[in-house]
Amino acid sequence: xxxxxxxxxxxxxxxxxxxxxxxxxxxxxxxxxxxxxxxxxxxxxxxxxxxxxxxxxxxxxxxxxxxxxxxxxxxxxxxxxxxxxxxxxxxxxxxxxxxxxxxxxxxxxxxxxxx
Numbered sequence: 164x165x166x167x168x169x170x171x172x173x174x175x176x177x178x179x180x181x182x183x184x185x186x187x188x189x190x191x192x193x194x195x196x197x198x199x200x201x202x203x204x205x206x207x208x209x210x211x212x213x214x215x216x217x218x219x220x221x222x223x224x225x226x227x228x229x230x231x232x233x234x235x236x237x238x239x240x241x242x243x244x245x246x247x248x249x250x251x252x253x254x255x256x257x258x259x260x261x262x263x264x265x266x267x268x269x270x271x272x273x274x275x276x277x278x
Contacts, residue, residue, distance in 0.1 A: 166203075166204075167203075167204060167205060167206045168201070168204045168205055170205060170207075174258075175207065175211060175212075175215050176215060176218070176219060176224075176254075177251070177254050177255065177258060178197050178201075178205065178207070179193055179197070179212070179215055179216065179219060179225075180219070180224065180225070180243065180247060180250070180251040180254070181197075181200070181251065181255070182196040182197050182200065183225055183241050183242060183243050183247075184243050184248065184251055185200075186242075187240045187241065187242040188240065188241060189230070189232050189238035189239060189240050189241070190212065190213060190216060190238065190239060190241070191209070191232075191238075192232075192238075193207075193212060193216070193241065194206075194207050194209065194212055216241060219247070220241070223244055223246055223247070224243070224244060224246060224247035224250050224251075225241045225242065225243055225244060225247050226241070226242060226244050227239045227240060227241050227242075228240055
């Protein structure tokens, strides 16, 4: 069994938006930031990341510009757009509601359920 949590469908975009909301970051840096903010529990594959970055940029939720990474390599840096920030806030609220509801449901015990 892997030590990493499996991400659910639809969560990759939210994780990327969260990572980018913390400050401009290049593509590979998004992977590292997600791993860092999840305490190492979530590892995103590069093969999934780059199509998602393209999709989010195409939707106008993030924008990019070329710059230099810490090791002086040319890299595309991503940041949230205004509409990206609004979308992130809405999606985050929805996932928090779902997580709270799932926690309640999974914590239910037999004596709490009416027949």
